[in-house]
Amino acid sequence: TISTIQAMEILDSRGNPTVRVFVELSDGTASVASVPSGASTGENEAIELRDGDMTRYAGKGVLKAVANVNHKLAPVLLGMDPFKQALIDHTMIALDGTVNKSNLGANAILGISMAVARAAAKSANTPLYQYLGGTGARRLVVPCMNIINGGEHSDNNVDFQEFMAVPLGAPNFREGLRYVAETFHVLKGILKDRGLATSVGDEGGFAPNLNSNEDAIETIIQAIEKAGYKPGIDIAIALDSAANSFSTDMCNNYDLKWSGTGAMKSNDLINLAEEWVKKYPIVLWEDPLAERDLDGFKQFTARLGDKIEVVGDDLFVTNTQYISRGIAHKEANSALIKLNQIGTVTESIEAVRMCRDAGWRYFISHRSGETEDTFLADFAVAMDGGHLKSGSASRSERVAKYNRLLEIEQQLGEDALYYWK
Ligand code: PGA
Ligand code: ZN
Secondary structure: EEEEEEEEEOOOOOOOOEEEEEEEEEOOEEEEOOOOOOOOOOOOOOOOOOOOOOEEEEEEEEOHHHHHHHHHHHHOOOOOOOOHHOOOHHHHHHHHOOOOOOOOHHHHHHHHHHHHHHHHHOOOOHHHHHHHHHHOOOOOEEOOOEEOOOHHHOOOOOOEEEEEEEEOOOOOOOHHHHHHHHHHHHHHHHHHOOOOOEOOOOOOOOOOHHHHHHHHHHHHHHHHHHHOOOOOOEEEEEEEOOOOHOOOOOEEEEOOOOOOEEEEEEEHHHHHHHHHHOOEEEEEEOOOOOOHHHHHHHHHHHHHHOEEEEEEEOOOOOOHHHHHHHHHHOOOOOEOOHHHHOOOOOHHHHHHHHHHHHHOOOEEEOOOOOOOOOOHHHHHHOOOOOEEOOOOOOOOOHHHHHHHHHHHHHHHHHHOEEOOO
């Protein structure tokens, strides 16, 4: 049974406070888990409880969430069976009593949820990826590496948030990671030669001022070739527009900095996307439109959904309520999965299951604010979705997840699988 639950305030990769939870079981097994935090958040995400006390961390302290773990959640959960993950998560959801976990905080609840899962796996002497995914969990994930950062993750002029290199032609995970890490290094040289900045954004990708969003893609393709790989065969491209951040009304009005054309409608963006998908080896496009632009998403998916993976992030916020709407109306064909958007391990697994049942893909993701916690790597293998995004080959909070995946691949040995579709 669970004998100790204790939270503390730590810092994330942006230097903002976040929650860490320590759990101990009566058999002596101990574990910790740390909660990530996003910057370009969807309107319907579960609520990250922050103190609002302006004398500490500009109001971003999480001492209230820590106190909720220690004084409100722990007393109810102590003595419970750590192997009953769904019961524990549903007990916390009921105790919170709101639809978006705004009472006790999704950061408080998720910290416990992750730490309990990890303690149970350890106590059962099972790797976390197999504890959560079953003994059949043996498929590694294609690392979609975000090598150019824009949008709200950097201060450059690039509107689209993420430009990812996708090593779908590699024979295994460690080779895939090498393909894109080498591309990252070659890209640095190309940017340097052009006299551009090689400093990195929040997710470890370069954040130069470029001529256009298209310039970012063309420069990445150049880097792929120069690194000795074939664009589209060895390494493809994935994009996250995070279109909320350049929409003026969260619906079908947009304003791109680089375009010079001023206002754009969703149809203009869809036409542009169609052109790019013809021209470039793009295999996945996340949040191409803003979260309330449901008609835009339907149009986008109708026109491109048979060619690429269309992922809803801010659109669905890992919530089965919105994913089911999306499935019914064909708003996309894939959902991004972020544990802290919904706030428990159990609900994240339910979101994955809903996607799987509908024949959708699902894309496991870190947040722009991360910690050294590698839960995500095990979770991605457990969910068997075939791909994950964890930023670039720089910044240890990003690389920690990739290193854990290397470890899992090594543990699995010949049993390990790796493929895109
Ligand atoms: P966030 O960005 O963690 O800042 O929300 C990640 C994403 O939009 O996919
Ligand atoms: Zn996104």
